[in-house]
Amino acid sequence: MSGADQHSPLSGLRALAHPLRLRLLSLLTGAPMSSAEAARELGESQANVSYHVRQLHAAGLLDLVEEASVRGGRAKRYRHLPDSGERLPVGSGADHRAVAAVLADELVRRSRERLPGAAGDFTDAELTMAPQSWERVKALAAELGRVIHEEALAPGTAGAVRVSATVMLFPMVGRGDERDTPEPDDPDDEAAPRGGAR
Secondary structure (H helix, E strand, C coil): CCHHHHHCCCCHHHHHCCHHHHHHHHHHHHCCECHHHHHHHHCCCHHHHHHHHHHHHHCCCCEEEEEEEECCEEEEEEECCHHHHHHCCCCCHHHHHHHHHHHHHHHHHHHCCCCCCCCCCCCCCCCCCCHHHHHHHHHHHHHHHHHHHHCCCCCCCCCCCCCCCCCCCCCCCCCCCCCCCCCCCCCCCCCCCCCCCC
């Protein structure tokens, strides 16, 4: 964990660049939970989960939806609303690479728990397409994200299927086009475009 991670709230895309934070966002999409409840579900310490819940809440990715009395104390329950990601700034190239690295590791972790013999789906591409086709692909991916998150159920729901879904789409630098240059590696680069990210 970096010094910045330990002492100040994360903002923007960097808030997603941690495996436990990604798992918490998924878990808290299906049902609101307190840090203690999420820690039990994920097999993590309550202190560690509580820290990351605070980071996600400060970044605007978790909403406090309920405060309940639990054994004489108060339990704060948080929920992830998927459209909160649309408010995140796009971030720098380094931010995107940090998130991509965490997503890659998460995909490997989840693949270890793949149901043996079960069919799934797989698409991977690095290609060129017409601008209107790219816009259609982005719209379909956004719709897929909405459906996945709207249909999320609480862990342990009878008859439910536990699934993994990862989609990361982005335009790439054009080959042979001098007007297009890769983003610099500097994570503090202010020239990075701003906009929505999911």
